[in-house]
Amino acid sequence: MDRVRSLGADEVVDYRRGDVLAEVMRLTQGRGVDAVIDLVSADSATALLPLLRHNGEMVCVVGRPQDKHLPPWEKAISLHDVALGFAYQHGDADNLRDIACAGETLARSVAEGRIDPQISRIISLDEVPTALREAKAGHTQG
Numbered sequence: 721m722d723r724v725r726s727l728g729a730d731e732v733v734d735y736r737r738g739d740v741l742a743e744v745m746r747l748t749q750g751r752g753v754d755a756v757i758d759l760v761s762a763d764s765a766t767a768l769l770p771l772l773r774h775n776g777e778m779v780c781v782v783g784r785p786q787d788k789h790l791p792p793w794e795k796a797i798s799l800h801d802v803a804l805g806f807a808y809q810h811g812d813a814d815n816l817r818d819i820a821c822a823g824e825t826l827a828r829s830v831a832e833g834r835i836d837p838q839i840s841r842i843i844s845l846d847e848v849p850t851a852l853r854e855a856k857a858g859h860t861q862g
Contacts, residue, residue, distance in 0.1 A: 723861065744771050752776060762786070772797050 721732045733743045744753060752773035758765040762783025769785050772778060777798040778785065784801055807815045829835040840861055843851050854860050 741767075741770055748773075755779070758782070758785075769797070 721734060724732045731747050733740055733747070745751075753771050753776060754773060755777045756765075756768045756771055757779045758768055759781045762780075762785060765778065765780045765783060765785035766787075766789075769778065769787060769790055772795060774795050775797070776795070777800065779800045779802060781802045784799070787797070787799070790797075804819065807819060811819075826835070830837055838861065851860070
């Protein structure tokens with residue numbers, strides 16, 4: 721939690737302790753948050769939907785949430801899928817140019833020091849399976 725605060729977070733909620741939804745709603749005085757980025761799963765994204773305020777935005781990287789449990793006409797949310805694999809398989813030349821442009825923008829931001837990729841270590845190709853297991857278990861940072 722200290723690391724996340726050092727990166728600029730005003731508040732940090734530990735998902736392993738207590739009710740995330742209740743804590744976020746307490747911290748926002750019941751308003752909810754403007755945005756959620758879910759990197760875990762469709763189930764995780766679905767569980768986080770109630771955190772969004774009206775006109776909130778969710779970015780999903782691993783799976784799309786099921787919004788059928790949100791009451792209709794209470795929240796207008798924007799859902800953004802990051803589906804690079806789908807774009808590579810089914811996208812057209814414009815999609816691929818957009819992905820390349822986003823990659824170039826990100827690389828330029830890193831090169832100019834505007835984004836810190838927080839590299840904690842550099843591994844060999846042989847170490848990839850172990851590193852992936854560590855990441856899956858939540859034992860990595862950066």
